[in-house]
Amino acid sequence: MFSLKPKPFNGGVHPKGYKELTQQQDISKSFVPDRVYLGMQQRNGSMLNSLVAIGDQVTKGQLIARGSNDMTVPLHSPVNGTVEDIKPFLSSHPSGIKSQTLVISNNGDKRWGEDYPSSDYQKLSHEQIVERVLKAGVVGLGGAGFPTGIKLRLARKSKVHTLLINGGECEPYLTCDDRLMREQASEIIAGIKLMAKAIGATSTIIAIEDNKPEAINAIKQACDGFNGISLKVVPSLYPMGSERHLIKAVTGIAIEPGQLSTAQGILVHNVATAKAVYQAVRYQRPLIERVITVSGDAVESPANITVPIGSLVSQVIAECGGLKAEAKRMIAGGPMMGQVLPSPFVPIDKSVGGLLALSEEKINQRESQDCVRCGNCVKVCPMGLMPFQMAAHSNNDDWQGAQEFGLDSCLLCGACSYICPSSIPLVQYFQHAKSNINAQRSMTQKSNLARQLTEARQQRLAREAAAKKAAKAAKRKRPTRSRNTQGES
Amino acid sequence: MAAFNPVAAPHTHSGLSTTNIMYLVILALSPAALHGVWLFGLPAVTVLVSCCISAWLSEVVCLQLQGKNWLSSVDGSSLLTALLLAMSLPASTPWWIASIGCAFAIMIGKHVYGGLGHNPFNPAMLGRVMLLICFPFELTNWQATSSPSLGAEGLAFSQQWMGIDGVSAATPLADLNQVQAWNELLIGTHAGSLGETSALLIALGGLFLIWRGIIRPYIPCSLLLGIAIPASIAHWINPQDFASAFSHLLSGGAMLAAFFIATDLVTSPTSPRGQLLFGAGCGLLIWLIRSFGSYPEGVAFAVLIMNAGTPVIDHYLRPKIFGSQSLFKRSKGA
């Protein structure tokens, strides 16, 4: 289509939003699961150590498991109740892998176990803010799930000057950030100010897509009168939520391939994370629940809903009236990048922002045909890659060829698959190629390590032999001289 | 019930399909084709129909031989090839010559290389060149126009329009210097190939495709400029021997090439810079062949020559990876 507005970045697509399904609905807080399932293994693979045993009473907000370092965020009980069981249970990982899981029954009491007086949080030092964020187990709620405290601390180290808050929410169907901005703008702004203080940022920009006028208004009012916070309305274009593209759209800076945004002095956080930071710092409340959008044409009553972490997908769906008969696929996240859920009985973890139940019609997947080299995928790729070439190489197991065409820069954003008229599952090829390359990398790493160890051993043996020989020779020649004991050690 | 086996994202699709694209292009071409029928009458219909039938039959045979589902012959791609070839032929071309050309285009131009998406050369133009070499007389025998006239008793159709006898005429390309009224060229009331005469209708069809996002403006613009710039310079230096840019752009297959032939998805480069280069190359070659070559029309040759370069262009003129430009700047600055 013709548009006279300059595009914020090259490429991108305009998938139909379907936001009207849930956009006008207040966040519902009435959902109370009868039990929650909390996995002891985090997304990045690190393990938590349980601090409770079967039969223990736990209170809402109580610390129940802890990792060995700051990279492993602590786990708190989302409900008041009893530890019923500790057993292997499904996680939301698409492989359907099971991990050790705490099962806590809920007694329905919604009060916090411990209530901290709301201290004069505005006087806290930046390190105290980070400490509280770390202690509260806050992770990025935009989907990556990286510990927020660590991110803040690293940002300060690399002298970040600009805090960019992502209110883009470019995935179709999802409206939870939109609702959060409309309903809790002042908490978000307070959280943003705390984050800005924690990293020492001199300017803060909140970016919101232009298809959320109410959210824009609410945020505008909430930050009225504060210096240093500015609001930037960006055009709605997928993938605006990608960190690099948001930065490009707002500041005009293009982060180089392989570079982190902090190298340019910019840190990106999501609006929901800002709210969690506020809760963590002001009330010292851990992150035990989040707002998600339950939507799609195959769910009875789509909603924005606050769910305790660890609630089962099946319970949340039941709360929203259940599935319709035409439901064909359940997805965690949005339709562009979300994962198919391996089962309805998986717990929702901190990084899940949406649950979608879609019908065949909305998935709109057809049999793939041969590539006609139409170049559509090249046109929409926001990273400036040539997806059809990368796919051709990946298809021939030529990982190196795929990398030469930029596979490492691929966001797996799905814009190319979305537009391809031949319905070629391009992203599937890239995921496959990426996992193969990763496997190869860790293999070479392992064999390198093994080789280094063998070499070291051989050198050591050779050294010992030489030393022994020298010692023997020395002994024979001058028996009175003190022996060099190095060889015997 | 929902299926819980993992499938890769995205879980939605734009709904764009190859078949859609093909039929949209055919739709965009049809006004110019109908205009050809209006101008040249039943002979034009014969050429169009024989091309379509021959292309479809060839497609079915080839798919059968490869053990593929013959039903995919209705995907529009062979129909589009047939239409493009027919529109580049004189309306007086005998039906069997047109059929041979189309069969060649589909079988040799497309399926020998593995079918849709794998052919390096534009099939319609391959067919056109093959016919030009094998049947030089028929392929340069331009029928005079004979559009029906509106008289007192309604529309009157001439004998020629009914295909009963034919009168040939010179095309503007034969002597580009002879000054042609530009509005005649634009609307297309002159002799020429079946579907190439109305520059206006073709350009409108092309703009429609650009508006719908099927083609991008890079190739049309650079191709037209590729003709216009050298033509203007030469005309300015020596107006006796070189036709003006206007005559070049509005006559022959220039418009058709710019919007429909050079923009063929399969055989043109995919990146914007590649498309700019490709279009400019086509335009320049068209002008060179018209001005210095022994053929009056250069579109088919120019497009085929540039097709041969497409893989190289695609290899060297890739889009810039996001952010890599600043890397380039920085390393130069450092």
Ligand code: SF4
């Ligand atoms: S969009 Fe699909 S058909 Fe078109 S070039 Fe890319 S992979 Fe090929």
Ligand code: SF4
């Ligand atoms: S998935 Fe990768 S290749 Fe495809 S559009 Fe996104 S970044 Fe480009």
